[in-house]
Structures are given as structure tokens and as C-alpha cells.
Amino acid sequence: MYIVVAGAGLMGRELIKRLVDNKHDVVAIDVDAEVCNRVYRNYGAVSVNGDATDVDVLEEAEIERADVAVGLMGRDANNLSFALLADSYGANRIFTRMRNSKYEDAYRAAGVTKAINIVNLYLDQFSLEIEQPKLQRAATLGGGEASIVIVEVPENSPGANETIAEITKNKKFPTECVIAGIYREDEFIIPRGNQEILPGDRVFLAAAFSNIRKAAKFLGVESKSWFKRLG
Numbered sequence: 001m002y003i004v005v006a007g008a009g010l011m012g013r014e015l016i017k018r019l020v021d022n023k024h025d026v027v028a029i030d031v032d033a034e035v036c037n038r039v040y041r042n043y044g045a046v047s048v049n050g051d052a053t054d055v056d057v058l059e060e061a062e063i064e065r066a067d068v069a070v071g072l073m074g075r076d077a078n079n080l081s082f083a084l085l086a087d088s089y090g091a092n093r094i095f096t097r098m099r100n101s102k103y104e105d106a107y108r109a110a111g112v113t114k115a116i117n118i119v120n121l122y123l124d125q126f127s128l129e130i131e132q133p134k135l136q137r138a139a140t141l142g143g144g145e146a147s148i149v150i151v152e153v154p155e156n157s158p159g160a161n162e163t164i165a166e167i168t169k170n171k172k173f174p175t176e177c178v179i180a181g182i183y184r185e186d187e188f189i190i191p192r193g194n195q196e197i198l199p200g201d202r203v204f205l206a207a208a209f210s211n212i213r214k215a216a217k218f219l220g221v222e223s224k225s226w227f228k229r230l231g
Contacts, residue, residue: 001025002065004091006052006082007072008035011097015070017043027061053081063089071096076103080110087111148180148206149216155199157220165193170218177207177215 001024005016008030016039019026026045029052030036036047050057052073063069069086071079071094079096080103086094087110096107098115107115153160159167167173181204182189182197189195197203197219205215 001067002062003027003068003070004029004058004061004063004066004086005070005072006030006079007074007097008032008039008047009072009074012070012072013039013043015072016045020045029057029061053078053085055085058082058085058089063091066091068092069094073097074099076100080106083107083110083112146206146208147212148204149212150183150202150204151216151219151221153197153199153201153203154220157197157199159197159219160199162197163193164191164195164197167197167218172214173218174207174211174214177205177211180204180206 003019003024004027005012005019006029008016008028012028012030013035016026016028020043026043028036028039028045028047029050030039030047031049031051033049036049039045040047046061048057048061050060052058052061052071063086066086066089069082069091071082071086073079073082076099079098083094083096093113094111096112096115098104098107098117101117104115158170159173164179168175168179179191182191182195183202183204184198184200203219205212207215
């Protein structure tokens with residue numbers, strides 16, 4: 001993917017490194033020339049020295065090509081301006097860091113796909129949201145031996161419109177994987193055996209890596225690169 005990251009501070013540089021390591025085309029924008037030089041020198045990412053709220057700077061970064069635009073500048077006002085401009089240039093998805101939750105509605109109106117509150121920010125969440133929007137690791141358990149992973153059930157899922165009891169009885173669904181919760185239309189559902197899984201549900205799976213992979217595949221969600229990193 002072609003990804004433009006506005007703001008190459010400590011957090012921005014770590015995200016850039018992860019995205020470059022995962023073979024994405026990354027362009028970093030920062031007002032500090034030395035920071036831009038460091039990004040290029042250390043990570044090989046293209047860097048543009050300038051203000052990411054300036055249209056000339058964004059055009060130099062080829063924002064119109066962006067599959068993803070990420071705002072990681074220090075002020076919400078700057079990230080909001082960047083998001084508005086990125087949206088106007090047709091960026092497919094836009095992510096921002098949000099320091100003040102009062103900006104949440106403004107970010108949504110600006111076309112932001114997801115604004116992640118600085119208080120709850122994890123780089124893994126950013127990188128997973130960017131690379132695999134249908135997969136998200138919520139937590140690790142037992143020193144990393146197991147995980148809770150959230151998968152979004154697609155329309156053509158074999159598990160769609162089946163009850164949890166029917167799903168867990170299916171031989172293709174791993175017996176040691178637990179369906180720990182369902183998030184549907186802003187409601188968290190504690191799963192019972194007669195509860196149906198519907199297309200669009202976000203299902204919480206708890207298990208060891210190998211079983212998470214089998215369960216997600218059964219539900220119609222699979223990403224080899226993501227699972228390789230998770231393992």
C-alpha cells in the first residue's frame with residue numbers, strides 16, 4: 001500500500017519502521033528537516049520536509065495516491081486539517097491520533113476512518129487497523145502464548161447466521177477456541193449457545209495462535225501476513 005504519515009516523532013518513526021518492514025511504500029512528512037533525514041537514513045522511507053497541512057507539501061508527498069493517510073502530529077487541530085485535506089484528495093482510509101476526545105465528532109465529519117485516543121493508543125492497534133481492517137488483536141494472554149483477536153464476519157462466512165452451538169460443533173472449528181464475545185451495532189453481547197453470528201458482527205476469539213488461525217479461517221477471515229506476524 002501507499003501510505004502517507006504526517007508527523008515523524010517517536011511514535012511516527014516507530015510506525016513508519018513497522019510499515020516499511022512490512023513492505024509498504026511509506027512517505028513521511030515532518031516540519032523538522034533533521035527528522036526527515038533520519039527517517040530516510042534509518043528506514044529508507046521517502047521523506048518530505050514541510051507542514052502536512054499545506055497543500056503544496058501534500059502534493060509533493062503525492063497524497064492523491066494514498067491508500068492510507070495517518071495523522072500523528074502533536075496537535076488535534078493539525079491532525080484534523082490534515083485529515084480534511086487527505087479526504088479531499090481521495091485518500092481511501094484516514095487514521096489519526098486524538099489527544100482530546102472532544103475532537104471525535106469533528107474527526108468523524110472530516111472523513112477519518114478511526115481516531116485513536118492517545119490515552120488508549122497502541123502501535124499494534126494502528127498497524128493492524130491499517131493493514132488488516134477485519135482483524136484486531138485485543139490482548140495477549142499467558143506471556144503471549146494465547147491471544148484475544150477480534151474478527152469481522154464477512155457476508156459469505158460459513159458461520160454467518162449459525163448459532164454458536166452449531167459453529168462450535170462443526171469439525172472445522174477448533175475445539176480449544178472460545179467465542180468470548182460479540183460486538184454488534186454498538187452493543188456487546190455475552191455469547192450463549194443459541195446466539196446467532198450475523199454478517200458484520202465483530203467476534204472475540206480467545207485461543208492459542210494456531211487455533212485462532214483455524215477459527216478465523218472458518219469464519220471466512222484469513223490473512224497470511226498478519227498471522228505470520230502474530231505467530
